[in-house]
Amino acid sequence: MPNKLKENLESNVFVYTSELSPERGADLAKMKATYDLLKGEVTAFNITDNQGANMKMSSLAGSIYIKQNGGEPIFQQTCRDRNRMALESDLLGAAAFGVQNVLTLTGDYISFGDHKHAKAVYDIDSVNLIEIVKGLNAGTDMNGSKLNGHTDFYIGAAVNPESVPLEPQLIKFEKKIIAGCDFFQTQAVFDVNKFSKFYDFYKNFKDIKIIAGIYILKSAKTARYMNKFIPGIYITDEIINELENAADPLKKGIEIAARTAKELKPFVHGIHIMAYGIEDKIPLFLRNMLDI
């Protein structure tokens, strides 16, 4: 079965990915509407897994649904809510329905979301999860038992290129590559200079594909909120000032995102667009970025 994300990345065609978040509820209509809006613009869609530790319909169901509608899902799997056995069985289920991309994540801590009293699982971590997927692709579970039907996942992971300090993050990044990761989607990048330090490190890994995260900011208020409450986000004061002084902050936010993406483009293999609640602005962002 063709895998648009893998084929494009492996043949060095620049990719665009974005996110589809399943609803808190059993209705798929809203996710479908966003998918229909963006399917012509985006190579593959990350289907989020209880994002921000908020309870939503499963990423497994969302991924299968998008696949059945002709899209290319990236099945997000966090280690927060499921132990190793549940992760393996969901991966097999996804593969059985033709899902071919997975993004292995640790998962935001449980206290960020709407189920603060739940037990956080973290039975394994994201590096171990990559090893597990690699094993499932080779036809065995993590204990070496043979599978009746192997998976064929293109394996993704996350990295935060703006992390301060960066070195411990780079050690983990390298562990993920050794474990068998094929591509990375980065945390949102706001400072291209900081990103270049990360680039200096990863350019040594020739086969690894990097998709840079770009977040479209709506306002200075959103930016300040994210700096305070969203894990691992570093929005610069310059960007916040630009948004603050803009007559149309959303327009400015799109401009900033397009400018950052344009600067990153020569160094990466794709752009991952995050536009929470303003997914309809993604086509405009892309036109800005590509000067169309």
Added chain:
Amino acid sequence: MIVSKQKELNDILKKIRGSVFIFGCGICSDTSRTGGPKEVEAMSKILNDRNITVEGTYVIDAMCHMQKVRKAVRDNKDVLSKAQSVLVLSCGSGVQSAVSALPENIKVVSGVDTMFLGNIENLSSLKEMCSLCGNCVLNETGGICPVTLCPKGLLNGPCGGMKNYKCEIDENMDCAWVRIYERSIVQNTIEDIKKTAKPKDYSVKKPAATLKFTGSHK
């Protein structure tokens, strides 16, 4: 030591039936300020003020020591026989020592919530540094425990939520993996943390575990 925290008084009162005997613990609950001599006396007064008869009190030096608890029950047999409830101001381990030492018909009430294994930073600060996981990784992480000090118990490095050296869940808390990294630089052991750690083996931690010895200790 085992750190504990007193339950809400109303939750304790709701569980008490008839007159009470109070057990305290002179080791951990004393340091936790939940069940040492001072807290046992204070609880006794609170119950008396609410017209609950306190038949007697006794602070055992370690409520987890079942032989000592059995002896205390024998030594206080007459007073205990008048009580309908026994309130235990110690960790859950101590509460169950009392349950197993007392007659089956005596109601045992726990007065505290058991929190964690604590290091005594000083007598005003108790800190969790080990979570009794059963397969220790300290030799691989420079003596700093990521199982306990990282909220996610990560074994292979920091998550993407670490920001400016701090943990994503608390900006006042150092990221355990940044600490491990910094120490590995000083110790020249960075190769240790570059090795991928395997998932933890939870089978070593048996449910309701018992460890038995053969032969004499001395």
